[in-house]
Amino acid sequence: MTVIRGLEGIIATTSSISSIIDDSLAYVGYDIDSLAEHASFEEIVFLLWNRKLPIDIELRKFQQELAEHAELPDSFIEQLKIMPLKQVHPMAALRSAVSLLGVYDESAELMDDKSNYLKAVKLQAKMPTIVTAFSRLRKGLEPIGPRKDLSIAANFLYMLTGEEPEPIAIEAFNKALVLHADHELNASTFTARVCVATLSDIYSGITSAIGALKGPLHGGANEAVMKMLTEIGSLENVDAYIKEKMAKKEKIMGFGHRVYRKGDPRAKHLKIMAKKLTDLTGESYLYDMSVKIETMLKQEKNLVPNVDFFSASVYHSLKIDHDLFTPIFAVSRVSGWLAHILEQYDNNRLIRPRADYVGPERLAYIPVDERS
Incomplete structure (x- = not known):
């Protein structure tokens, strides 16, 4: 066997979500430069999930769906308060919180297309609310709920501070979300696909991805x-x-x-x-x-x-705490993770590579009392 450490250069699957060709990044064929300059993050999420940019009525409907599911249940917030908020890393808190979301979702184990799409909407909508709620709770402040009249970028900054953000802040944060949304088969995305290839649920897939993103060689x-x-x-x-x-x-x-x-x-x-x-x-x-x-x-x-x-x-x-930088990455990248998870479900095959064994061979078992 030829061993490729880190799987560098290995083509593990086909995908129609994003591409990196000649040092150019594109989402579903749209160059990242044009998207970064013109698109809202909500348009990007719709594009990644549906492989097309939305028309006006589709975008408004999608924005409404996200707004309807952005709120966190009071009992969920009470569970967040139980965490050792002042000592836990925000990525560890986010990983645990997303796993907990699966416990709260009665359709978590349903695997039909409609149920999986709704779970994707819930996760995309709630991730910013979780991160901002955690940020406020550890400072002794109550979380601020999302507003239905604000975009994801504006809502995040509003829920963080309680103040409506300036247009340039919204522009900068929206641009950052757009740029981080997907990046082909990176470590966290591959982790998510490996997880759900076993036909595990979406919440498990996203929890796995967050665990991979937590590492300093990836998201940190x-x-x-x-x-x-x-x-x-x-x-x-x-x-x-x-x-x-x-x-x-x-x-x-x-x-x-x-x-x-x-x-x-x-x-x-x-x-x-x-x-x-x-x-x-x-x-x-x-x-x-x-x-x-x-x-x-x-x-x-x-x-x-x-x-x-x-x-x-x-x-x-933007006055964001430094240890929230990686959770913000996750707030954006969950859009790509979800796109890849849904794509994996649509054409699934268990991901099971091999290893080239280099340890000792043909050793004889010796009873414990005879070993020296």
Whole structure:
């Protein structure tokens, strides 16, 4: 057998959801640049699930469906309050909360198309509410319920703070959600598909995906980027900090990608928003530091930023707690996970690869009292 560690370059399935071809990302054939500039996140979710952009009446109906299922039951919120809120990582809380949602859904075990679609709507609608509820509860504040007149992007920021967000904040957050929505067969998406390929339920699939996203080599990179920027502190410290990292051969988060070779096509959109937002907040030094790091890594290592690098300063500028960056990733990526889960169900085959055994062979069993 030929062993491909990390399954790099292995084609594991066919999909009509998203594609990465010649360093270009597209959702169902639509280039990410046009979608990032023009589409609402709700349009993207509809596109990923239905393989077409909605017409006006379809979009309004879909928005209404999401709004109707965004609320969390009071008893569910009481369960969240039982968690050790001040010490648990938000991704661990989200993983447990999504699993708990399955307990509350009486149709969780039903596997017909109609039931699975409704579960997808519930999960997409409730994920932002869970993350913002957790954020407020751990600060000793009561959760703020969603408003039916706001988009997913606007609602998230509203539920986080209780204040209606500014248009530029909504634009930035919507753009981030659009850019993170799907990314072909990444680690968390593959995890979700492996899980439901056993014909397990959607809640199990999404819980599995969150577990994979929790790892710093996947979803935790933007939080690590913000930690790095905080440690550096100022523009004049960048040079020494990055050179020391490179000398120690330590990984610099937010750079490089398994798939892209010339650069992540999503990064430039968040770079623009990072510039606008840090100028508004008076923290333009964060953007300047990021650009200097970008220049150094390009010159020294020929590495370019991925989507995580500039998303860190975007979320920071929106006054979002740094450890919520990865849960926000999940709020967006659940749209892609659900699309892939539904696609897996439609043409399912159990995913069961092989391993090349390299351990000892033909050992004879020796009774325990005879072993030395």
